[in-house]
Amino acid sequence: MSGFSFTLSATDGRARSGVIRTPRGEIRTPAFMPVGTAGTVKAMLPESVRATGADILLGNTYHLMLRPGAERIARLGGLHRFMNWSRPILTDSGGFQVMSLSELRKLTEEGVTFSSHVDGSRHFLSPETSMEIQRLLGSDIVMAFDECPALPATHERQAEAMRLSMRWAQRSRDAFGDRPGHALFGIMQGGVERDLREESAAALRRIGFDGYAIGGLAVGEGQEAMLSVLDYATHLLPAEQPRYLMGVGKPDDIVGAVQRGVDMMDCVLPSRSGRTGQAWTRRGQINIKNARHADDPRPLDETCTCPACTGYSRAYLHHVFRAGEMISGMLLTWHNLHYYQQIMQQMREAIAAGTLEDWVAGFHAERAGGDI
Numbered sequence: 001m002s003g004f005s006f007t008l009s010a011t012d013g014r015a016r017s018g019v020i021r022t023p024r025g026e027i028r029t030p031a032f033m034p035v036g037t038a039g040t041v042k043a044m045l046p047e048s049v050r051a052t053g054a055d056i057l058l059g060n061t062y063h064l065m066l067r068p069g070a071e072r073i074a075r076l077g078g079l080h081r082f083m084n085w086s087r088p089i090l091t092d093s094g095g096f097q098v099m100s101l102s103e104l105r106k107l108t109e110e111g112v113t114f115s116s117h118v119d120g121s122r123h124f125l126s127p128e129t130s131m132e133i134q135r136l137l138g139s140d141i142v143m144a145f146d147e148c149p150a151l152p153a154t155h156e157r158q159a160e161a162m163r164l165s166m167r168w169a170q171r172s173r174d175a176f177g178d179r180p181g182h183a184l185f186g187i188m189q190g191g192v193e194r195d196l197r198e199e200s201a202a203a204l205r206r207i208g209f210d211g212y213a214i215g216g217l218a219v220g221e222g223q224e225a226m227l228s229v230l231d232y233a234t235h236l237l238p239a240e241q242p243r244y245l246m247g248v249g250k251p252d253d254i255v256g257a258v259q260r261g262v263d264m265m266d267c268v269l270p271s272r273s274g275r276t277g278q279a280w281t282r283r284g285q286i287n288i289k290n291a292r293h294a295d296d297p298r299p300l301d302e303t304c305t306c307p308a309c310t311g312y313s314r315a316y317l318h319h320v321f322r323a324g325e326m327i328s329g330m331l332l333t334w335h336n337l338h339y340y341q342q343i344m345q346q347m348r349e350a351i352a353a354g355t356l357e358d359w360v361a362g363f364h365a366e367r368a369g370g371d372i
């Protein structure tokens with residue numbers, strides 16, 4: 001037993017519920033992972049993140065290698081100790097962030113050299129260095145090093161990027177080695193091109209991974225295109241291993257992905273939008289900075305049990321956002337993460353009960369269009 005295992009407990013249509021067991025704890029699936037990019041889920045204490053119901057969070061190789069440095073984190077006991085989060089951590093492998101954040105990049109078969117967006121220093125990322133950095137961080141689920149092409153991209157460019165990513169997937173697998181209790185996930189590429197997605201899935205299955213991510217989505221293609229890829233892409237992956245859709249998404253994206261057999265997701269949306277005053281609720285979105293909330297004594301959602309909804313009015317939240325008070329981002333981030341975890345918990349229960357279709361109908365019926 002490698003100390004890492006996935007057990008499917010129920011299916012409802014294409015949706016699945018289950019448990020990923022790791023030495024640092026269990027992950028109930030379908031799971032939503034809050035994003036803790038630089039060793040913190042912004043505006044949240046780790047114990048607060050846990051209180052929202054999160055079993056696992058995400059860290060970024062790219063950000064942590066630049067600051068404070070993976071070797072420094074290793075010297076200090078690893079990322080779990082460093083950020084005071086003892087449960088599972090998944091780290092992205094850095095390729096995606098290099099291409100979207102750094103300057104002066106040079107991409108070759110070997111890897112990517114780039115200048116840090118923090119201080120301009122030069123760095124090199126490759127399958128081998130990414131595996132070493134993620135080992136130094138101590139993450140429980142390691143992502144293969146891949147290249148996600150910028151959109152718009154031709155079929156030919158998507159094919160080139162996918163085939164490079166598959167060669168890098170093999171090198172990631174070889175460099176990762178045998179690490180009981182730790183998992184290596186491959187990342188499928190291929191854009192919205194079905195033939196390339198099929199080729200990528202076959203290549204990853206030949207190499208063999210502990211889980212399979214669907215990359216190359218949530219990069220501006222839009223919900224319809226993303227869901228159309230998921231209509232066939234999850235079928236291409238082994239049913240007995242976790243499927244992780246990277247970077248998704250809005251609540252209705254997440255529901256659509258779970259209906260199509262996705263087991264894990266991550267997104268900055270609930271935390272990032274919370275800091276800008278955007279509250280996600282079961283009835284739709286609330287932009288709390290809007291003047292119409294200035295005198296509203298009601299909570300964001302009277303059925304929500306989070307600290308923001310049990311302790312504060314919309315009028316108060318409006319005020320602290322307008323005043324730029326730190327508590328504003330704290331409360332809305334907490335509410336949004338709590339709401340996301342509530343959706344996941346309700347879908348896990350619905351799948352186990354075989355009532356997901358009814359639950360999804362209720363989810364959409366409750367959501368008024370636009371701002372509420």
Ligand SMILES: O=c1[nH]cnc2cc3nc(NCc4cccs4)[nH]c3cc12
Nearest residue numbers: 092096146148215216217218219246247
């Ligand atoms: O193919 C990928 N490979 C490795 N990491 C990713 C992360 C990803 N995150 C998003 N979308 C969410 C975003 C976050 C920031 C800009 S887009 N799409 C993503 C795709 C990939």
Ligand SMILES: [Zn+2]
Nearest residue numbers: 304306309335
């Ligand atoms: Zn709430």
